Amino acid sequence: MSKGCLFVISGPSGTGKGTVCKELLANKDNNLFLSVSSTTREKRVGEVDGETYNYVTPEEFKRMIGHGEMLEYAVYSGNYYGTPKKTVEKMLAEGRNVILEIEPQGALKVKGIFPDAVLIFIIPPSMAALKQRLVDRNRETEDQIEKRLAAAKWEMEQAAKYNRIVVNDDLDACVCEIEEILRDNAKKRERVDNLLHEKY
Numbered sequence: 738m739s740k741g742c743l744f745v746i747s748g749p750s751g752t753g754k755g756t757v758c759k760e761l762l763a764n765k766d767n768n769l770f771l772s773v774s775s776t777t778r779e780k781r782v783g784e785v786d787g788e789t790y791n792y793v794t795p796e797e798f799k800r801m802i803g804h805g806e807m808l809e810y811a812v813y814s815g816n817y818y819g820t821p822k823k824t825v826e827k828m829l830a831e832g833r834n835v836i837l838e839i840e841p842q843g844a845l846k847v848k849g850i851f852p853d854a855v856l857i858f859i860i861p862p863s864m865a866a867l868k869q870r871l872v873d874r875n876r877e878t879e880d881q882i883e884k885r886l887a888a889a890k891w892e893m894e895q896a897a898k899y900n901r902i903v904v905n906d907d908l909d910a911c912v913c914e915i916e917e918i919l920r921d922n923a924k925k926r927e928r929v930d931n932l933l934h935e936k937y
């Protein structure tokens with residue numbers, strides 16, 4: 738069985754990457770598995786422990802780092818976020834395509850470990866639209882929104898290091914474009930695999 742592909746989706750807070758990932762997962766043809774990260778941030782209303790994130794204490798998070806259990810981790814807005822190594826490796830070995838929805842510091846670390854990972858950066862149509870989305874979803878305080886907008890600037894400066902940049906102006910169009918990237922990647926891998934098995 739061939740190994741699955743690793744896809745990383747990043748984008749500033751409020752670009753709608755969570756919704757995009759949900760849509761990608763809902764289409765079973767994509768054969769995707771979404772990795773559940775661990776975080777030290779507070780659980781928000783509507784979030785489910787073990788589904789949205791695994792919520793852990795800073796002590797537990799540091800223990801996991803110390804035991805080499807994290808594929809990558811980063812501090813974002815004062816909280817730790819990290820990807821569990823074991824699950825990702827297991828899913829890839831089982832031939833599943835894995836999606837990590839993580840911020841750029843972590844994404845770039847992943848690219849260093851898995852050079853064939855496909856890094857996709859989702860950008861908003863405008864900064865004004867991004868701010869409006871953050872305000873409308875009413876999840877963060879004004880101060881937290883300012884922090885997230887400041888982080889967005891640095892994050893967008895990293896976009897050029899990604900394999901693909903996709904604008905989320907229209908959800909369906911954005912999901913279609915990413916699905917095209919997934920299919921294109923699978924086709925290219927198949928071609929290379931076939932060449933490797935060809936007699937000459």
Ligand code: 5GP
Nearest residue numbers: 774775810811813818819820838839840843
């Ligand atoms: P939020 O608090 O809005 O759920 O997430 C804040 C940021 O952390 C988002 O950009 C999200 O993609 C990122 N993030 C979530 N999980 C991980 C992770 O495991 N590693 C890294 N590096 N970033 C993560």
